[in-house]
Amino acid sequence: MHLWAMDVSPDTAASASLRFGADGESGSVPGAEAEVTALYRKHALGLGRLAYVMLGDKAAAEDAVQDAFIGLYRRWHHLSDPAKALPYLRASVLNQSRLALRKAKRMPRGGVVLATQVFATSAESAVLSAEQRREVAAATRRLPRRQREVLVLRFYLELTDAEIAHELGIALSTVRSTLHRGLSALGIALKEEL
């Protein structure tokens, strides 16, 4: 058997050092709450930012992160491999983001407000005007789900094609094509709007 070594993200590597219980029930595992809380302290901000990029709404992003950790806590007794914690949390956040976006489309008024945020200036993105960043963020969120996720995983989380394929459960070639398709669509959208 040949292993495919994917360059794991620093966060993944960090989570691998944690010890997960293999006994007990979810939520009632001795120490589970403390372990999950420790993971929360370590990863919540990064996951929150991921959700925020996907959703453009801080409250919804925070909810997505909370739900992901609640899910992990409930499934604690299923967790046998510590390295699965962060991938699970990340997948959960992405899934919550999908659900929130889907729900938001059904609820144009009220509910979660999405894709209307104007991102403020930051040092890293100062080369772009606030207007340009707003356009980029909004255009990204209007992409089809998979394109949006692949672009965010690549350009925000800096995952490789192989890692994205692993994360989303799709073929490597699909990652490449979706990445390209997303970039094309984004370029067209931005050209039309700028």
Place this chain on the structure above:
Amino acid sequence: MTQGQFRAALHGAAEEFTDGDLGPLRLQQRASAVRRLTQSGRRVNWSGGRAPRVLAPLAAAAAVVAIVAGAVALSANGVRPHAPAQSASNRAMALLNQVPDPAADAGLPQYYVAIDVDIHDVGYGPAATKDERTVVGDLATGATIKVSLPGLFVEGASVSADDRTFVFLATSEGKLYFYLGRLNTTKRTVSLSRLPIAASSQYLSFGLSPSGTALAVAAFSAPSPRRLLSTVKIYALNGRLLRAWQSRSQVFSPTEGPMAWAQNGMLDLGVLFQGVTVLNVGARGGSLLPATRRVIPTLGPGWTLTTITTIAGNGQTMAAAPVKVLGRGFASTQFVVFSAGTGHVTRRSWLTGSLFAEVVVWDSYSGSEQIVEAPVSVSAKHPSYAYGVLTNGRFVPFLHFPFPNEGFHTLLAF
């Protein structure tokens, strides 16, 4: 805008979210606002559960570079006159049942179509302005022919078994077009002509018949969870509709790329939920479900069937490179051949060394040999690939493949 600026924009946006936006972990609360809003929604399963492939990705990459000799003759519109005008159903059947010269089944294919784009070198802007690379090549000599469609972006291809015919799916400004390509091996030229076949859905797969005389287009749309529509249409190359099936359910998941079409009339519609949907193109048009069957390979626990499968020319076996996620960033890939009837895996192999089969590019008539794309480097940052023949569990790279270490988005041999 550059990709660097896009990256910076995402990071800048992300930094808007700070520690102050996070409350304390509320483990004891039953549901957050998102959960309440999405109570009926599907949850992530622990056991590696992913959202089902309701919509497969849109079409692919594409673009072009070129090398060597050969002229590209473009005819602006219309189809070449080889496609006979037919109207009667029996003549349609005759067209569907055409098979290439049996001589074409002997041995490995000599030619290939390769489509690629170097995403890292591509900035934003209209797709048609990107640096494309689409090549038709000769595996025997290493010669390649540059192919380009001005103003269009080649996204995918399908090839016939007649060693000279292929179809491109190209886009421009969001519209999709099919182009028929023919290789003249004597003059070393490729001619392209636009097919009068509409491609309106972005979620589609397409496949050229083994004889190169008909094109199957499979599309799936899901404007809402209650409005699913799967359609498969087969056209003569003059645009005449030969067969059409549809279903108000998801029968397949379009792969954005080619569908393998066996010479016994079995059309591989692609993978859906760990099974391959196969259509009998000889079946009467109408309802799609009765014309299809599911082939579920016996892969074993933990193995995931990826989106690309091929079918042998005789339609008896299928080939795929399933993946097993091992955790901690590791995955394993194997290469399997399984019965197109029962799904029983008849051949299972891992390649030696650091290689593993990644994509099955071509399947022989008998299913005994496959052309595969195999990574030769496990570096996820800078992977390199080789193309070659997998026979008896042994991988033999092509001698005259002029793009060492490159992985193409699409590479099809014919």
